[in-house]
Amino acid sequence: MSEPAIAVLPCLCANLRRASRALTHLYDKSLRPLGLQATQFTVLQALSLTGEIPQKGLGRILSMDSTTLTRTLEILLRNGWIAIRRGRDRRERLLRLSWAGEAQLKRAVPRWEKVQARLRRKFGMDGWDNLLKLTNEVTKVATE
Amino acid sequence: MSEPAIAVLPCLCANLRRASRALTHLYDKSLRPLGLQATQFTVLQALSLTGEIPQKGLGRILSMDSTTLTRTLEILLRNGWIAIRRGRDRRERLLRLSWAGEAQLKRAVPRWEKVQARLRRKFGMDGWDNLLKLTNEVTKVATE
DNA sequence: CCCTTAAACATGTATATACATCTATCTAGG
DNA sequence: CCTAGATAGATGTATATACATGTTTAAGGG
Numbered sequence: 029m030s031e032p033a034i035a036v037l038p039c040l041c042a043n044l045r046r047a048s049r050a051l052t053h054l055y056d057k058s059l060r061p062l063g064l065q066a067t068q069f070t071v072l073q074a075l076s077l078t079g080e081i082p083q084k085g086l087g088r089i090l091s092m093d094s095t096t097l098t099r100t101l102e103i104l105l106r107n108g109w110i111a112i113r114r115g116r117d118r119r120e121r122l123l124r125l126s127w128a129g130e131a132q133l134k135r136a137v138p139r140w141e142k143v144q145a146r147l148r149r150k151f152g153m154d155g156w157d158n159l160l161k162l163t164n165e166v167t168k169v170a171t172e
Numbered sequence: 173m174s175e176p177a178i179a180v181l182p183c184l185c186a187n188l189r190r191a192s193r194a195l196t197h198l199y200d201k202s203l204r205p206l207g208l209q210a211t212q213f214t215v216l217q218a219l220s221l222t223g224e225i226p227q228k229g230l231g232r233i234l235s236m237d238s239t240t241l242t243r244t245l246e247i248l249l250r251n252g253w254i255a256i257r258r259g260r261d262r263r264e265r266l267l268r269l270s271w272a273g274e275a276q277l278k279r280a281v282p283r284w285e286k287v288q289a290r291l292r293r294k295f296g297m298d299g300w301d302n303l304l305k306l307t308n309e310v311t312k313v314a315t316e
Numbered sequence: 317c318c319c320t321t322a323a324a325c326a327t328g329t330a331t332a333t334a335c336a337t338c339t340a341t342c343t344a345g346g
Numbered sequence: 347c348c349t350a351g352a353t354a355g356a357t358g359t360a361t362a363t364a365c366a367t368g369t370t371t372a373a374g375g376g
Contacts (some may be wrong), residue, residue: 119324147313228353
């Protein structure tokens with residue numbers, strides 16, 4: 029009986045990581061039929077928003093180490109969802125969605141929307157906005 | 173110049189994961205001299221709070237898959253920070269802090285406190301409480 | 317033009333994370 | 347007691363994540 033309800037942990041990091049795990053589970057489940065993980069979806073969506081962008085730049089937007097991105101991009105490339113070319117600065121790799129990547133993203137968006145809508149309903153508009161604002165604030169503060 | 177400021181991403185999951193990465197970076201940096209990662213610290217602290225507990229139970233508290241925990245516990249065990257014994261139910265593993273684990277936690281707490289205090293200052297009491305409350309809410313909602 | 321320094325990315329390694337599958341054990345019926 | 351189903355963990359595999367280090371290219375100073 030009385031399973032110990034989820035309680036606030038004293039550590040902000042632990043709380044956030046836990047929420048991140050739980051939330052990722054939802055998104056992953058929804059995207060699984062497409063063979064997409066949440067992180068991969070995020071990269072595709074980000075590329076769709078930015079257009080062609082160097083790896084470093086994408087890393088900054090996602091607060092993700094560029095070498096971490098290398099591994100994820102490898103998967104996206106293997107699936108044909110992105111295209112990469114050298115920039116004028118030959119050290120840079122310029123990333124963009126491929127045609128197949130746009131198609132995959134288009135397939136994924138409705139599922140993603142459903143999860144988003146369900147959560148927005150659960151939190152209410154205010155809670156939702158607050159959540160986006162606060163987590164964004166965390167990123168800013170932690171990035172300084 | 174004008175580095176594109178961190179902007180809110182349309183995806184809650186992406187936002188939360190990004191905040192999680194950024195925040196973890198802070199905690200990791202602070203704990204690195206002790207050879208502790210944020211996740212490992214979280215487990216030690218949780219065990220300190222719960223006392224002896226089966227792996228499954230700890231997984232529930234942390235919203236972490238029990239098999240994921242197996243890998244982290246392996247590291248903690250290798251370092252001598254936890255002790256494990258079979259429960260009356262022979263399938264269960266009962267986890268607890270070892271003496272060395274309590275010592276390690278004791279060394280880590282002041283560093284952890286410093287990061288927590290700095291963040292609490294940046295967010296203000298209200299922002300801080302709100303953050304804990306909302307992320308906890310996310311875990312609950314996503315766990316249902 | 318050469319050299320030093322720095323930046324962008326690749327690679328090796330370790331940890332974090334979860335799922336599918338397997339084994340051992342428990343529980344409930346019969 | 348025996349068996350069928352369920353549960354706790356272990357293990358194999360794949361991805362997510364970052365750091366240390368190495369390579370290539372760029373940028374600046376002599």
